[in-house]
Amino acid sequence: MHAPQAQSTLEQNKQILARWFEEVWNQGHREVIHKVFSADAVFRDGKNIYRGPDGFCEFHDTMRKQFSNFSIKPIVGLAEHDLVCSHVSVECEHIESKTKVQFTAIAIVRVANGQFTEAWQNWDQAGLAAQLAK
Amino acid sequence: MSTPQPQTTTEQNKQLVLRWFDEVWNQGRRQTIHDLFAPNAILHDGQTHFKGPDEFCRFYDSLRADFSDFRVTAGPCLAEDDLVCLHWTAELHHNASGKNVKITGTTVARVANGQFIKAWQNYDEKALAAQIS
Numbered sequence: 064m065h066a067p068q069a070q071s072t073l074e075q076n077k078q079i080l081a082r083w084f085e086e087v088w089n090q091g092h093r094e095v096i097h098k099v100f101s102a103d104a105v106f107r108d109g110k111n112i113y114r115g116p117d118g119f120c121e122f123h124d125t126m127r128k129q130f131s132n133f134s135i136k137p138i139v140g141l142a143e144h145d146l147v148c149s150h151v152s153v154e155c156e157h158i159e160s161k162t163k164v165q166f167t168a169i170a171i172v173r174v175a176n177g178q179f180t181e182a183w184q185n186w187d188q189a190g191l192a193a194q195l196a197k
Numbered sequence: 198m199s200t201p202q203p204q205t206t207t208e209q210n211k212q213l214v215l216r217w218f219d220e221v222w223n224q225g226r227r228q229t230i231h232d233l234f235a236p237n238a239i240l241h242d243g244q245t246h247f248k249g250p251d252e253f254c255r256f257y258d259s260l261r262a263d264f265s266d267f268r269v270t271a272g273p274c275l276a277e278d279d280l281v282c283l284h285w286t287a288e289l290h291h292n293a294s295g296k297n298v299k300i301t302g303t304t305v306a307r308v309a310n311g312q313f314i315k316a317w318q319n320y321d322e323k324a325l326a327a328q329i330s
Binding site: 073107109110138139141142143144146147148150166167168169171173183184185186187188189190192193 | 241243272275277278280282284300301302305317321322323324326
């Protein structure tokens with residue numbers, strides 16, 4: 064059993080995840096990764112595992128090399144205990160083909176002391192690939 | 198001896214999503230789709246949208262025709278108000294190639310009266326295709 068949580072903790076955790084998408088992806092503030100992603104955090108993106116902020120930067124930089132003009136908008140979100148989840152819609156532009164694409168993603172993160180300590184993500188890579196194949 | 202406490206709604210909603218994956222996928226109980234997927238429910242699965250249990254059953258049947266031996270295990274799960282979210286891992290057998298594959302996915306569902314009324318899902322569809330190619 065967990066003690067009832069103050070609503071503010073859940074709302075704070077939601078805000079941290081919302082800030083992550085807004086600042087890291089929409090605004091392109093790469094330095095936020097090092098502030099929010101804790102040193103030992105593990106990020107599981109499908110079968111790929113990235114460790115620590117430098118590991119996440121690998122994922123981030125790979126995406127940024129291929130896509131620009133990110134606009135990530137929340138669809139639905141929830142939080143409980145130290146976990147927070149956001150389902151988002153992602154719009155961006157494929158740099159090489161200049162194709163505008165849209166796909167969805169769901170992220171779950173565990174938060175401690177205002178930082179992500181663990182994260183899981185799935186996103187519609189098949190849908191993205193289909194849009195680029197047109 | 199104290200009286201058992203009734204489950205909270207959020208705990209019931211977690212049990213509902215766990216029941217869905219266990220019964221529908223692990224046990225192959227197609228009837229559970231009709232029990233838990235509300236008649237007007239919509240599942241947004243990436244770019245694909247399934248409306249009502251019959252449309253979901255078509256997706257279920259096509260996947261069951263290609264794959265067998267489903268084993269879905271639950272990862273992190275959380276719930277708030279009428280929403281529940283589960284990250285899951287699925288191991289399954291591709292019948293045509295004889296390959297065993299493993300993927301992950303995340304499902305968010307909105308629950309009312311013991312049924313899913315809306316759901317959103319992303320899973321490693323691309324990784325699944327890569328493993329059987």
